[in-house]
Amino acid sequence: MSLCVLTAWGQSSSSSGGGGVVVETKNITLPAGSRAVLPCQSPRMVWTQDRLKDRQRVVHWDVVYSSPPYSVERVLDMSPGARQRVYNGFNKGRVSISDSAFTDGNFSLFINNVLTSDKGVYTCNLHHHYCKIHQSIQIQLNVTKSARKEKRYWDGEKTVLVVLLGSSVMLPCVNRLALWRDGVQEDQQQVAHWDFQPPGVRPNKADRLVDLYASGERRDYGPLFAQRKMNVAEDAFTYGDFSLSIFDLKPADKGLYSCHLHHHYCGLHERRVFRLTVGPPVPLEPTTAPKIYLPSRLITPHIIQKRNPEEVSGEDGPRVVNVFLPEQRGYFVQHLGYFLATFLLLAFIVFAVIMLTRRRKKRGNLASIISGGEMALECTELRTYNQEPLNSDYKNNLLKERDMVKECNKGEKFFSEIQ
Incomplete structure (x- = not known):
């Protein structure tokens, strides 16, 4: 991914060494390592030979x-x-x-x-x-x-x-x-060329990059085109597109680039100027290569690619390569959920067993008391079941105790009948 910022800026024709009227100026900013395309197009530069003897x-x-x-x-x-x-x-x-x-x-x-x-x-x-x-x-x-x-x-x-x-x-x-007028050979008077002006260099000291002629002749200056660092399409005069492509941008590519279009036959002299700025490279996203475990040793994919083909072909018999891919982040959370659910289920079962055991014990104690005929009840407990109002006109404590004994005997008879 690359970022391109285009802004117009003014520059007179005399300030860049002449050579035609400046019809376009742009500022272009791209990150290092990317590809830059400096557009330079003109339909008036399209070469179409007049086969009808100048009827145009x-x-x-x-x-x-x-x-x-x-x-x-x-x-x-x-x-x-x-x-x-x-x-x-x-x-x-x-x-x-x-x-x-x-x-x-x-x-x-x-x-x-x-x-x-x-x-x-x-x-x-x-x-x-x-x-x-x-x-x-x-x-x-x-x-x-x-x-x-x-x-x-x-x-x-x-x-x-x-x-x-x-x-x-x-x-x-x-x-x-x-x-x-007649007698002018238009195919010999069309030429396009690119110039490069590094920062701090005067316009008249700019470097010539390439010359293109409508006759098919092409002149490259310096090793940039031979090394495929820069390129202009071979069919530039067919479509009128003389755009310059710069690959693998580096800080040294910063400067002014000028596209000059001359059509001497038609009187066309145009110039387009581009100010190219190279920014920092775009950071790459970190990637971790999966590890591959072999029976004998641990190697990574780039090591496998660098192994000698003769060494691989010379091994006896096929070998099985086990690839262990790294677990995802949700794998631990999933297993933790399973463990907690199991633990809660066991706790619920233990709690239920304890409650049932305690209830059984209570019922067993009650049954043993009824079967033995022994029942110790305090008078204060029986008073809660007596619906009649207590007689407060006792003459002495002896009468009161005799009434309480009678009430206890009634309770024993009731439980004996139930049994």
């Missing part, structure tokens, strides 16, 4: 008429591999552009015998589908019947031409950049 460049003129019904119309278009095409049959032979437009970069529109219906806003559109570049320029055409009113001026948004009715006019559209 197109110029076309459009017009928005200033008079009713104020419609929009395509005037003409042209590409290097095809002739110019005029859309309105009335304009054939009257409007055109130079056949050498894609050679000298002059895409101006010529209009002969200007009519009042030609008044409107004209747009020159240049499309380079290979380089994904689209440019346009607008020119307003007004028609007058007076030669003194002819003029050319800028209204703040576009050029305005006021021309005489029936005359000829040229609406200017010139772009002499190399990508709009």
Whole structure:
């Protein structure tokens, strides 16, 4: 598991040695031992060879008429591999552009015998589908019947031409950049390279890591790519992905990494800068390897793996390996529960036996007293069973004792009858 923190930070192109416009900057923090991927992608760097002889460049003129019904119309278009095409049959032979437009970069529109219906806003559109570049320029055409009113001026948004009715006019559209002209080999002008600037090193002293060319040539500098420490995909120009992969990060990998993309044919010069910081490694979870007990000695799994295969194969007969896995923590608690339950059951049985024995003894004593005819009862005990109120009018103690004897005799007769 790795932790990646991305934050944007500003840096001017001049502060890192130039080499293009900085379009992206990031701070990346990863733990030591992990893998870092520095993204560098651009669809404009995808190499697709033009097999149709440069038909990916197109110029076309459009017009928005200033008079009713104020419609929009395509005037003409042209590409290097095809002739110019005029859309309105009335304009054939009257409007055109130079056949050498894609050679000298002059895409101006010529209009002969200007009519009042030609008044409107004209747009020159240049499309380079290979380089994904689209440019346009607008020119307003007004028609007058007076030669003194002819003029050319800028209204703040576009050029305005006021021309005489029936005359000829040229609406200017010139772009002499190399990508709009023939004779440029685009496959030889695409290059991508990575630079590394360690901490404390000036930008102009940065180390070059690798150069990649659309022609398939590749130049590695230093042993990092040979040792598979760093890598850029072989099909980088196929998908426009020039991301740099760094394996087994170490503190020495800390610093600034710059991805430079140059497409000289398309005029593309971009740079992406990454500040890589290497943090402490992620701690591993402690693991205990199970012990394996052999009949003769105790060994661990890593010792078994390091044994000599010849020594193992030379042993006579198969051997049985007994593996004792460590007991779980709940094993002791489970057995303790069994022991306590057994102890409580035995205690309950002993308590029940003691109670039954004591009850039997009590019953045996009572039976022996009844059978022998001997029963010692105190008068104070018999008084509780006498429901009649005691006569307190005794004349003397002799009479009182005689009454108590009578009561005791009655009790003996009662128990003898029961027996």
